[in-house]
Amino acid sequence: MKRVHKLQITTAAVLALSVPTFSLADPTFDFYGQLNFGLFSVDDGTESETFITDNDNSNTRVGATYSNDLGNGGTVKGHFETALGIDGSAASTMDNNDSDIDLNRTELRKLELIYETPGYGTFYGGQGSMSADGVAEADLSGTTVVAYSSVSDLAGSFQFRPEDGPLSGTSISNAFKSYDGARRARVRYDTPSYNGFTGSISWGKELLVVPDKREFTDIAVKYANDYGAYKVDGRLGYQWINGTEDGETDEGVASGSVAVLHTPTGLNFAFASGAADEADSSYYYAKVGYIQDWFSLGSTALSFDIFEGSDFDADGSDSESLAISAVQRVDAYNLEVYASYRTYEFDATGTDYEDIDLFVVGARWKF
Numbered sequence: 001m002k003r004v005h006k007l008q009i010t011t012a013a014v015l016a017l018s019v020p021t022f023s024l025a026d027p028t029f030d031f032y033g034q035l036n037f038g039l040f041s042v043d044d045g046t047e048s049e050t051f052i053t054d055n056d057n058s059n060t061r062v063g064a065t066y067s068n069d070l071g072n073g074g075t076v077k078g079h080f081e082t083a084l085g086i087d088g089s090a091a092s093t094m095d096n097n098d099s100d101i102d103l104n105r106t107e108l109r110k111l112e113l114i115y116e117t118p119g120y121g122t123f124y125g126g127q128g129s130m131s132a133d134g135v136a137e138a139d140l141s142g143t144t145v146v147a148y149s150s151v152s153d154l155a156g157s158f159q160f161r162p163e164d165g166p167l168s169g170t171s172i173s174n175a176f177k178s179y180d181g182a183r184r185a186r187v188r189y190d191t192p193s194y195n196g197f198t199g200s201i202s203w204g205k206e207l208l209v210v211p212d213k214r215e216f217t218d219i220a221v222k223y224a225n226d227y228g229a230y231k232v233d234g235r236l237g238y239q240w241i242n243g244t245e246d247g248e249t250d251e252g253v254a255s256g257s258v259a260v261l262h263t264p265t266g267l268n269f270a271f272a273s274g275a276a277d278e279a280d281s282s283y284y285y286a287k288v289g290y291i292q293d294w295f296s297l298g299s300t301a302l303s304f305d306i307f308e309g310s311d312f313d314a315d316g317s318d319s320e321s322l323a324i325s326a327v328q329r330v331d332a333y334n335l336e337v338y339a340s341y342r343t344y345e346f347d348a349t350g351t352d353y354e355d356i357d358l359f360v361v362g363a364r365w366k367f
Helices: 002-022
Strands: 028-043 048-054 061-069 075-083 108-116 122-129 183-190 197-205 215-227 230-242 251-262 267-276 281-295 298-310 318-330 335-348 356-366
Touching: 061 108
Parallel strands: none
Antiparallel strands: 028 048, 028 061, 028 356, 061 075, 075 108, 108 122, 122 183, 183 197, 197 215, 215 230, 230 251, 251 267, 267 281, 281 298, 298 318, 318 335, 335 356
């Protein structure tokens, strides 16, 4: 009995000493969201449609965060975020652009638990960004709400037409890919930042889209720093996609990007590139931008970008997209008003396709 009592006393003492180390402070909760709708006009060379819908470059969403500091200097967080199920610009077609609402599990963006250690990095678990998510999207132009490396997001389901022909079945999303990472159910670890560098590794599966038995492993390195008048953002990642069933193939995808902003002049540049070894397809994306405070209500951002891709959808194909964009901030209302004109060109061996032209004006309000 004495041994039991000693064990109980020793255990109680350890717990008493541990509680202050991991005790919780007062938790903080935050609710946020955004609305982002635009007037879209699309012309595929034969037909044209004008409609209002959600801008899938940065779709309408809501979210909530929980944060609590621990006694050991770490922080535990919870993060929930979901889109609202609006059939937005990426899902719109010539025949269907009614912006119906269909809230389903694929709208879930984040449902994760995060532990930021005092000095050993950050651990993530649950639905959220894989390590390579965002590696192709370094961009300091101020126009990403309507123009960035994933050029298909604005109108991905619209299909190309052969000259004077019917829809081909090849959509913008088939012909233009950024090979950026994704959000999945995963475990992830990020290293502490060292001289602006952060490393990350993750493993996950796609649980929101059924059936998808593949396994995903990402690694990434990110760099962010200021050099006086210059701000630099660089990212590089690799994704291993492992097929686990008969008929599925393994694939490797590499992508990266870099952006530079000269803050005194507002002149900025961005470059992104990616390639997939199994499909043997690749692309590059380049953007030049200019930010100025011409109006008292907020900054004005202008940009021009170009996308060049090869071997998407078909061997020997060429994909090209050009865009000119403008975004006006209204700081008092946390509002961005934007406009963009983008053209998509796709050429495949033996077939001439009509260009698809897109014009959009809209606004994003964050709360």
